[in-house]
Amino acid sequence: MRIFFTGVGGQGTLLATRLVGEAGLEQGLRVGMSEIHGMAQRGGVVESSVVMGEVSSPPIPDGEADILMAFEPLEAARALPKCNGKTLAVTSTVPIVPFTVATGQSAYPSLESLFEAVEKRVARFVKVDAVELSKKAGSDRAGNIVMVGVLAGLGWLPIDRPNWEQALRKILPAKILDENLKAFHLGYEAGAAAK
């Protein structure tokens, strides 16, 4: 199982990646992860991956992602080359406007066109307003945890719910744990509803 994550610096995609890996480890699965550091704080694209089970090499070649987790719609479309016709995909629907668009050098495509580009290619495409669910959980910054919850709730990975929650408890600092557990639960429900 190969899961490809993409998002924008500052969204906490690497933490989400780590949580998915830790949950897999809690479940007793063979887990590998890959991250690219360096530009994360400077508004660039951040890509990472988790592989589970039979797969040995964490970086995901083009066309070989079983699951795509996109934290931003533009990046969902940009990650299409990682996908194939059987890929299961999730995206957050909330745009983060790139600098090139903000300064008028280029335009942000319509959300409909971005979604359509992905939807017609992959096997499943689940869209979540992760920002709204995060706010509902009482946090401005838990969109990444909502996304992890959605993935858990969709049931695409052979990981039991207590192991997801154990991963959150293990990795997150105590003072932000409650709001993040709440964000996870809201995401989980949204994922389960979209099953």
Place this chain on the structure above:
Amino acid sequence: MHELLTPGSDKPHLLLGNEAIVRGALEGNIRFVAAYPGTPSSEIIDRFSRLGDEAGVYVEYSVNEKVSMETACAAAISGVRSMCSMKHVGLNVAADAFMTLAYVGVKAGMVIVVADDPSLHSSQNEQDSRFFARMGMVPMLEPSTPQEAKDMTLAALEISEKYKIPCMLRTTTRVNHCRGAVSMGDLPTESPRGTFEKDPFNMVVIPLVGRKLRLVQLEKMEKLQEEAERSPLNRVEGQGRWGIITSGTSYPYVQDAIGELNLRDQVKVLKLGFTFPYPEALMADFLKGVEKVLVVEELEPVLEDTTRRIAQEKNISVEIAGKGKDLIPRAFELDGAKVKKALHHYLGVPYEQRALFAAPELPMRPPNLCAGCPHRATYYSIRKIFGDEAIYPSDIGCYTLGVLPPLKMGDFLICMGSGASTAGGFSKVLDRPVVSFIGDSTFFHSGITGLVNAVSHDHRFLMVILDNGTTAMTGHQPHPSVELTPAGKVTPRVNLESVVRGCGVKRVFTVNPLQVKKTQEVLQDLKESMKEPGVSVLIAKSPCPLFENRMLPKKSKVVFQVDPSSCDLCKSCLTELGCPAFVWEESASGETCIRINEALCSGCAVCSQICKSIKPKKIG
């Protein structure tokens, strides 16, 4: 307690390759660690820095890689196990020490971690550091996974201590920045004291000594080769008439390719972990047992050329391939699909490559200087005064991003410190003003020598030291003139301006680049004075806002807003400053406007000094 100091247990931890190296070093009783940060190696020294006191390990952020290797080797010479870590290009800086340290050797184990960066994720070149092991005659181990990174750190210490020679642990980005399950062994409790026995005729490398040590070194290489031949780090897996020789990051790709192409009964693999000296007898035996062999390695054909030589020397008739069209590419990282494709072409086994989806045409999302970054302000003012006429040699750090539009500040860059030295060369042959950029950390790393050179030869240029008070690019590591620490503001150990004056520079000014008018006045004066020969230095001093926020309690925040009633949409804020907090958008009523995203605005106030329509607003 830091996670990496957890007592030994069977429960695996999901560690980054770099964290696994730290754990291996701790289990192996390394007590002295020195490094200059560099992606993808930085987390090694960063983790050590956080746990050093608790673990009883001396940890220093050295000013550059050469210094780190030299300080760490002194510990190892004195019987204290040591480590230095660096990115691949850092080994170039340390190469002088590296080449001769191998002659002199060590007493206690010393591990030199060198992290290559295939695909240039965060580097200026794609060099293959494995050549250095051969050139310096230093034994080399190459882990494939985080668990191996830990195990091989321990193995490297054993080898180093047994043969009294430093051992290189060569990694690549996908080992350093991959996470995997790592078992935790026991941590030692005894800390050795350093001792030094004088032995100048083995440790002071005058030619007489060097000649003797050169022969000793060659003898060591023979013994190390025997060690490599029987090392459990080198092993043959599987069976079949075809063979693959591989090592390091390439091994997991080979595993996946063999599995996915159902070649388990047809291909056997020689998996090398102890890769220098080459286990030549083992490789020869492997070659004898197969009809054809593919060498799978990233970057240069190092193992491939060695394999060809061994086959020739031992008169083994076997087909050998590696780099080539439709086989293993020389540029950039491999992945499972590339290896599958190469096996398909070389072995003629079926592989249906999926038709790949193309991404639609999308706006780019390049990394950018952060909102409130003082470098942006510095570049803005310099462009106002020096324009396109000046040549701008740049250097390595966050500020290199200034090369991107709209700032477009940066005309030449090759390596750390080149901003300082190349400026002098340009100034001697060009009849144009030269303004070079270098960061504070890079200045200490390798800019001082270039500056001294420029002063002594009357080079005519302005060196701008972009002093944001930290090594920002690699994650805010400290450097000699750091003022902000977790304990608050301190007097810097080394005063940057004093160093510049001490180098003999007469025209030295320090400005806060966030004060735009004042900065431009000083720049104008400097431009006038550059009509005379000699070097001028401008220290543009203002802390990295991300770093400052982390180190100091939050101040009450002011943000800035565009007043739409007076904004004439001239767009100069977007086209000349390019702060990522600015948004060009259509309002609900369909009118175009420029807005500042309050969540991103850091309150630096630079924009309000260049446009009267931008006004402060107190919040919080």
